[in-house]
Amino acid sequence: MLSLVHISGVSDPMDAPEFMQDGHRILVTKEDRLGNIDQIRALREGGYSGSYSYECFSASVHASPNLESDLRASNRVVEAPL
Numbered sequence: 001m002l003s004l005v006h007i008s009g010v011s012d013p014m015d016a017p018e019f020m021q022d023g024h025r026i027l028v029t030k031e032d033r034l035g036n037i038d039q040i041r042a043l044r045e046g047g048y049s050g051s052y053s054y055e056c057f058s059a060s061v062h063a064s065p066n067l068e069s070d071l072r073a074s075n076r077v078v079e080a081p082l
Contacts, residue, residue, distance in 0.1 A: 003051070004050060004051050004052075004053055005040075005048070005050065005052050005053070006054075006055035007028055007039075007054060007055065008025035008027070008028065008034075008055045008057070009025070009027060009028035009029055009031075009032035009074075010024045010025060010026065010032065011029050012024060012033075022057040023057055024058060025055065025056050025057045026060065026061050027054060027061060028074050030077055037078065040052070054071070054074070
């Protein structure tokens with residue numbers, strides 16, 4: 001039984017999937033290359049109603065002076081199509 005789903009995005013177009021590392025993981029944006037929105041939609045269609053947790057390892061997220069507004073913006077992206 002699934003009780004928590006970790007999400008994070010990668011938006012840098014220069015990173016080939018085979019070179020993506022944890023340090024590339026940022027908040028989910030419209031430019032997300034990992035398919036988070038499709039995965040969330042599929043989980044919900046399959047009956048998942050649990051929680052989601054951001055798992056962003058990028059230093060740029062950790063150092064953001066606007067983290068609260070960054071999180072709000074990412075939440076809008078994640079929740080918009082659902």
